[in-house]
Amino acid sequence: MSGKGVILIGSPKPGRSTSLSIGEYLKTKLKGHGMEAVIENVGGFLKNENGPDDLVKLIQDHDQIILIFPLYVDSLPWPMTRALEEIHARGDLDNIKGKGLSSIINCGFPEASQIETATSICEMFARRMGMKWMGGLMLGGGGAISGNALESRGFMVRNVKRSLDIAAGNLSRGEKISDKAKRLMEKKLIPHKLYTAMGNMGWKRQGKKNGVDLDAAPYAK
Numbered sequence: 001m002s003g004k005g006v007i008l009i010g011s012p013k014p015g016r017s018t019s020l021s022i023g024e025y026l027k028t029k030l031k032g033h034g035m036e037a038v039i040e041n042v043g044g045f046l047k048n049e050n051g052p053d054d055l056v057k058l059i060q061d062h063d064q065i066i067l068i069f070p071l072y073v074d075s076l077p078w079p080m081t082r083a084l085e086e087i088h089a090r091g092d093l094d095n096i097k098g099k100g101l102s103s104i105i106n107c108g109f110p111e112a113s114q115i116e117t118a119t120s121i122c123e124m125f126a127r128r129m130g131m132k133w134m135g136g137l138m139l140g141g142g143g144a145i146s147g148n149a150l151e152s153r154g155f156m157v158r159n160v161k162r163s164l165d166i167a168a169g170n171l172s173r174g175e176k177i178s179d180k181a182k183r184l185m186e187k188k189l190i191p192h193k194l195y196t197a198m199g200n201m202g203w204k205r206q207g208k209k210n211g212v213d214l215d216a217a218p219y220a221k
């Protein structure tokens with residue numbers, strides 16, 4: 001079994017996102033395993049009245065639906081929530097039943113466990129729609145990728161790439177994403193202390209650029 005896949009990117013960022021970097025890499029790996037996949041941005045389907053129906057048609061036309069998005073406030077970002085709500089609002093869609101649904105979520109905090117609730121939301125959606133839940137991959141410290149191609153991030157993303165390669169094999173064969181792929185994705189990219197130090201430096205740099213003093217404590221005595 002190979003079939004066709006659709007990778008739905010849910011990052012609200014207008015340009016490059018970590019979600020897109022993951023989606024592009026996964027697409028090449030799926031192709032290597034014999035599955036053709038297209039990448040679409042869910043936000044694009046929310047801009048006009050017919051968009052949600054087009055999104056439903058897209059899903060009906062594919063075998064594996066892979067949601068890739070960032071964690072926002074322990075949950076799904078608005079475009080992904082809205083897209084799922086629009087699909088759900090269309091009721092009992094026979095020709096969506098049995099399709100595979102999986103999620104790949106990245107977050108800004110270093111611990112992948114932050115993503116468990118959002119993964120459960122995707123699983124719940126799959127069950128409500130009668131889809132087959134294929135599993136979810138969770139990546140902490142997504143800021144270390146920051147929209148760069150995974151191929152350019154070297155050793156740091158070796159486990160992310162291995163995880164996606166295994167998951168691509170699983171999905172192209174119609175299997176659930178394996179525990180090995182899940183474990184590899186949850187491994188830390190860099191030591192947590194280093195990630196936090198780099199994050200703090202980044203915030204300070206942005207503050208300076210925008211004329212904001214991050215150490216300001218105007219209400220302190």
Ligand SMILES: Cc1cc2nc3c(=O)[nH]c(=O)nc-3n(C[C@H](O)[C@H](O)[C@H](O)COP(=O)(O)O)c2cc1C
Binds near residue numbers: 012018106110
């Ligand atoms: C409004 C907003 C809410 C966020 N909420 C969380 C959160 O609850 N937990 C977390 O770890 N990261 C959070 N983040 C960080 C993003 O998940 C992180 O920057 C991610 O790598 C962005 O991925 P993307 O490039 O695919 O959009 C939030 C970011 C924004 C802008």
